[in-house]
Amino acid sequence: MREAREAFGRIFEVPAGYLNTASVGVPTTATADAVAVALDAWRHGTGRATDFDGVVAAARAAFGTLVGVPAGRVAVGGSVSPLVGLVAAAVPDGARVAVPVGEFSSVSYPFAVQGRGITVTEVPPAELADADADWIAVSVVQSLDGRIADLDGLRAARGRGTRVLLDVTQAAGWLPLALDWADAVVGACYKWLFAPRGAAWMAVHPDLDLVPHAANWYAAADPWGSTTGLPPVLPDEARRLDASPAWYCHVGAADSLGWLAGLDLTAVHRHCGGLADRVRDGLGIAPTGSAIVHVDRPDAAERLTAAGLAVTARGGGARMSFALYNSDDDADRALKALL
Incomplete structure (x- = not known):
């Protein structure tokens, strides 16, 4: 009931x-009501595309707060795997990637399909931080059994030169996180962040250079002035990696993540x-x-x-x-x- x-x-x-x-x-x-108001405006033709700029920015900033990075390091996406794919595409030919046994496929698949001599090895979770690898990709909390990753060990591994991608989808919203040290931190909105499915984010370390393979008008320095024409003028921050946002999902995310970030x-x-x-x-x-x-x-x-x-x-x-x-x-x- x-x-x-x-x-x-x-x-x-x-x-x-x-x-x-x-x-x-x-x-x-409150989150459901905020989405309902936005949907009602759509239903009656009173909403405008520019109405959503503020909620996208608010959700971006709140995600940054939840993982411990400034908003300028956060890119917007629709789901986790395309964001992981941007990182996987930047991994050099022949690189060695380690993931824990049983890792969620949205984290492991983007690396595994790269080819280019990249190898992806499943490692027992307790041995992951000591893996002989160029990259480690892992969920902070495992979807299957709730295992919490050894974040101290992973941070030490990065200090030794191994790059680290973390997925916080099953952790953000209930687990305190300070992940500014990681190369990339991805997360979806619809678990403990209590927002409608269709929004995701990636915090990018300044040392990680990614190509915006899905470059679009929304990722431009001046989105509303960049809907046509060349060349693309992209900002010098993670927003250059943005996908065009699912508006109504970000209405919910701005409300919910903003509340959670203050708890x-x-x-x-x-x-x-x-x-x-x-x-x-x-x-x-x-x-x-x-x-x-x-x-x-x-x-x-x-x-x-x-x-x-x-x-x-x-x-x-x-x-x-x-x-x-x-x-x-x-x-x-x-x-x-x-x-």
Whole structure:
């Protein structure tokens, strides 16, 4: 049953037992209302294209805050893999790329299809930071099981000369992040960032030189003055890599990410990771602090679903994910269904 839940100063109309944020996050009522207003203007022909410049800029800046970089280092995209593709295209011929075993394909595939003598090797997660590689590409939090990457080890690897790409799609919004040291940080909007799917961002280190393969009018120094004609005049910042934004997704993103960027993310992490660890403790699994729990039992997803909980069947078991709107009751219902 859908109910109104207050969390961190906002209201969510989310079903009890919704433990599926790692698939799709549920927006706050304020975010959903902001999108509805924009859609109503579209429906009645009162909206204008220039109306969206401010929300795109606001969402860009908020993503930068969430990962610890200034807005000038953030590029706008529609999803993660095309942004990763810009990085993969810049990897030199013959480069060695390391990814953890089980990495989400939107991170690994863009490197794996390059050819040009580039090799992509799957490495046990615990050994990733010490991999003999030119590049490491990894999710900060793994989609399958919630494993949190060894960020200190990865930062040390970059200090030794290995370049690092991080995907924060399953981490941004609940895990405090300070990733200004990484070469590229990509993330999509629709998990713990609670925005409509269709927006993504990439923070680019000043040392990383990328070709804007999808150069377009929106990536120009003066977008509205660059809809026709040559030559392209692009800005000297990450915005030169922008794709033309999905407007209504950025309306939601500006509202949601702006709110999240102002929260105490240490408290958010304590809440989300604490609920997940409550379940781990009840199941005899060591605590990790991750908001994602994977239960490696063939009947887990069936039992949880039968108990009215929204989860995802993954990896021969069940994946549960805890967000700001979840409660002790959600965790206890999951434990009751599995014990």
